[in-house]
Amino acid sequence: MIPYGKQDINQDDIDAVVNVLKSDYLTQGPAIGQFEQAVSEYCGAEYAIAVNSATSALHIACLALGVSKGDIVWTSPNSFVASSNCAIYCDATVDFVDIDVETGNISVALLRAKLQEAKKNNTLPKVVIPVHFAGQSCDMAEIAKLANEFHFKIIEDASHAIGAKYQNSPVGNCQFSDICVFSFHPVKIITSAEGGMLTTKCGNIATKLKSLRSHGITNQPKDLVKDDQGPWYYEQQSLGFNYRITDIQAALGLSQMKRLDEFVTRRHQLTALYTKHLPINLTHLMQSPDCYSSYHLYVVLLDNAAKRKEIVTQLRARGIFAHVHYIPIHLQPYYHNLGFRKGDYPNAEEYYSKAITLPLHPNLTENDIIFISDTLRELM
Numbered sequence: 001m002i003p004y005g006k007q008d009i010n011q012d013d014i015d016a017v018v019n020v021l022k023s024d025y026l027t028q029g030p031a032i033g034q035f036e037q038a039v040s041e042y043c044g045a046e047y048a049i050a051v052n053s054a055t056s057a058l059h060i061a062c063l064a065l066g067v068s069k070g071d072i073v074w075t076s077p078n079s080f081v082a083s084s085n086c087a088i089y090c091d092a093t094v095d096f097v098d099i100d101v102e103t104g105n106i107s108v109a110l111l112r113a114k115l116q117e118a119k120k121n122n123t124l125p126k127v128v129i130p131v132h133f134a135g136q137s138c139d140m141a142e143i144a145k146l147a148n149e150f151h152f153k154i155i156e157d158a159s160h161a162i163g164a165k166y167q168n169s170p171v172g173n174c175q176f177s178d179i180c181v182f183s184f185h186p187v188k189i190i191t192s193a194e195g196g197m198l199t200t201k202c203g204n205i206a207t208k209l210k211s212l213r214s215h216g217i218t219n220q221p222k223d224l225v226k227d228d229q230g231p232w233y234y235e236q237q238s239l240g241f242n243y244r245i246t247d248i249q250a251a252l253g254l255s256q257m258k259r260l261d262e263f264v265t266r267r268h269q270l271t272a273l274y275t276k277h278l279p280i281n282l283t284h285l286m287q288s289p290d291c292y293s294s295y296h297l298y299v300v301l302l303d304n305a306a307k308r309k310e311i312v313t314q315l316r317a318r319g320i321f322a323h324v325h326y327i328p329i330h331l332q333p334y335y336h337n338l339g340f341r342k343g344d345y346p347n348a349e350e351y352y353s354k355a356i357t358l359p360l361h362p363n364l365t366e367n368d369i370i371f372i373s374d375t376l377r378e379l380m
């Protein structure tokens, strides 16, 4: 079976992990700081904070921006459920902004319209979480202008987008956001097995994130609120979590960071091969000239939604593990119970009805792409 996404682990990655296993620290060792520094330098953000998943990262990102009961958070319905669950963890209310069918990203025009409406109703969001779908950045400059006008904070869910660029600068530099979140799950661009990272330009936010990932505890003498009782002393100052990454995972992530550009270049080569070999009348996600995608996913859109189920089923029967990203979050049973209904976000629903994710990962060959393209052509 050709999977839709798969990690690429080489001997350097294995050696990096084994070295940690032979060292004194399995967790909270030197690899974590090195991994954070590598991501912070790559992205050009002053601070990077590693955690055990992007889901944890999104949760503490919301908390660090003060999201709590009574607050409203908006995100894209065309995403993984973690993009909106993070707000519910904080007892906030979630709502969605519909997407552009052409890119799968939230529509700036619909965001503007929804903000104007919300202003009248006094239901403006505290935080908006744009999701860089499939590795292509949202239009962050425009979203940041709206943030200025309507006074909300921005968390970029860049789980798909490490290695991507927006206006020639790396996603993750937080030029147009308060916090940016990456995932290092094995299907993503680089992996640390499980793992996530937050980047920010703001020292205060970074301090809060570091505290929240480790029980709300500090042992830094300058941060203590009571008298220092000795070298063993620490204080729990807020309600945090154990969201720490291990040194083993960080060593893998650090080693993979060295290969990030190579991976993204390879993904671009493979998507060019798809463009060459797929039927020419097939619709692909539109790429904005402002963006350089990391191509986490390769999505095609069928004209005829009625055929989608049969095509995906047949692709799998023939050894091609096609997938669909995403079932709109608001259609999940849990979100139905919160009051969302079919028809609430028609673009996300239309997009979902037509989308197929074809396999894309660095180890595919041109022959694989030809096989997938020919099989899809035949099924269509």
Ligand SMILES: *Cc1c(COP(=O)(O)O)cnc(C)c1O
Pocket: 052, 053, 054, 055, 056, 079, 080, 082, 083, 131, 157, 159, 160, 182, 183, 184, 185, 195, 196
């Ligand atoms: C994968 C993913 C997440 C969650 O990442 P984990 O590291 O698995 O917690 C969140 N948002 C999006 C858009 C994702 O694709």
